[in-house]
Amino acid sequence: GNSVTQMEGPVTLSEEAFLTINCTYTATGYPSLFWYVQYPGEGLQLLLKATKADDKGSNKGFEATYRKETTSFHLEKGSVQVSDSAVYFCALSDNAGNNRKLIWGLGTSLAVNP
Amino acid sequence: SAVISQKPSRDICQRGTSLTIQCQVDSQVTMMFWYRQQPGQSLTLIATANQGSEATYESGFVIDKFPISRPNLTFSTLTVSNMSPEDSSIYLCSVGGGLNQPQHFGDGTRLSIL
Numbered sequence: 001g002n003s004v005t006q007m008e009g010p011v012t013l014s015e016e017a018f019l020t021i022n023c024t025y026t027a028t029g030y031p032s033l034f035w036y037v038q039y040p041g042e043g044l045q046l047l048l049k050a051t052k053a054d055d056k057g058s059n060k061g062f063e064a065t066y067r068k069e070t071t072s073f074h075l076e077k078g079s080v081q082v083s084d085s086a087v088y089f090c091a092l093s094d095n096a097g098n099n100r101k102l103i104w105g106l107g108t109s110l111a112v113n114p
Numbered sequence: 115s116a117v118i119s120q121k122p123s124r125d126i127c128q129r130g131t132s133l134t135i136q137c138q139v140d141s142q143v144t145m146m147f148w149y150r151q152q153p154g155q156s157l158t159l160i161a162t163a164n165q166g167s168e169a170t171y172e173s174g175f176v177i178d179k180f181p182i183s184r185p186n187l188t189f190s191t192l193t194v195s196n197m198s199p200e201d202s203s204i205y206l207c208s209v210g211g212g213l214n215q216p217q218h219f220g221d222g223t224r225l226s227i228l
Contacts, residue, residue, distance in 0.1 A: 032214045043206055043221040044157075046115075051214040089156065093211060100145065100211035106156045 002027045006090050006105030013080055013112050021075040021108045023064075023090035031092040033057075033066055033073040034102070038087045047075075047088070080112045116141050116209050120220035127197055127227050134193045135223045137207035142187035145211055148180070151204040151222070160205075163190050197227045 007022040025031065035047040035057070048057030053068035062077045073090060090105040117140040127133055137146065148160040160180055161169040169182040184190045194201055204224050208217040 032216075034216050036219075043120075044208075044219040046216045046218065049216055093214075093216075100213075100215075100217075101147075101159060101162070102157075102211065102217055104156045 002031070002092060002094050002103045004090050004092055004103050004105040006108055008106070009087075009109040011108060011110045013110070015082055015112055015114050016079045017112075019075070019077040019080045019084075019110070021088055021090075021110070023073045023075065023105060025071050025073065025090075025092050025103075027071075027092055027094055027103075029094060031094050033064070034091045034093070035062070035064055035073070035075050036089040036091060038089065038107075040086070044089065080110070082112045082114050085110055085112045115218045116143060118207060118209060118218060118220035120207055120223055122223055123221060124224040125226070127225065129198050129227055131197055132193055132195045133197065133225065134191050135205055135207075137190045137192070137220055139188045139209055143209040144187070145209065146184065146190045147208045147211070147217060148182060148190070148192045149206045149208065151206060153203070157206065160192070194225065197225075199227050202226050 003026045005024050032051045034049045036044045037047045038044050048059045050057040050066035056065045064075045087107045087109045089107045091102045119138045121136045146163045149157045159172050160175045161171045163169045163182050163184040165184050165187050181193045204222040206222045208219045210217045
């Protein structure tokens with residue numbers, strides 16, 4: 001079945017450091033891929049998405065490229081800020097039939113220190 | 115994207131009681147989803163609620179414990195019945211999830227059972 005494997009946290013960085021959070025997936029067909037962010041005490045917000053191979057999603061300085069050959073969708077940011085401290089979730093939608101369930105990674109907690 | 119309002123935002127309840135969580139969307143949507151997020155964990159789908167039909171529950175979740183209503187295309191409720199401390203979680207509703215489309219979430223209901 002479909003699955004998402006996310007790099008375990010917590011990740012602790014200093015402000016302006018480079019961030020990578022790894023996400024790999026197993027899926028049949030052509031899934032869509034998403035990164036969501038959950039700030040402390042809040043719900044989930046869509047951060048970025050990619051719907052086909054080689055697509056690059058980007059938002060708020062974050063980027064992720066849909067790599068079909070390595071079944072990966074790693075999240076990157078060149079210079080993190082304290083305000084980026086949150087939990088990040090990778091997810092996929094298999095786009096099969098009418099069932100649009102999302103398959104979720106376990107989440108990666110990021111703490112950015114000033 | 116749709117604006118999703120959840121009520122209550124948080125509650126503290128006594129064991130053995132029930133709580134109904136409301137989810138209101140500012141536009142008509144076909145599919146609504148209810149999730150549970152236990153402390154420090156990822157999201158687990160409880161059920162999918164389509165207007166005009168019975169909710170579809172995921173493995174491990176039953177209607178007697180988590181009855182769902184979906185009276186129209188902008189509203190749904192989830193009831194957590196006969197609560198125990200193990201039900202202490204964040205409960206989230208989401209909408210969307212069409213082909214290549216993400217789901218969008220409310221801010222969640224933070225539920226603690228004493």
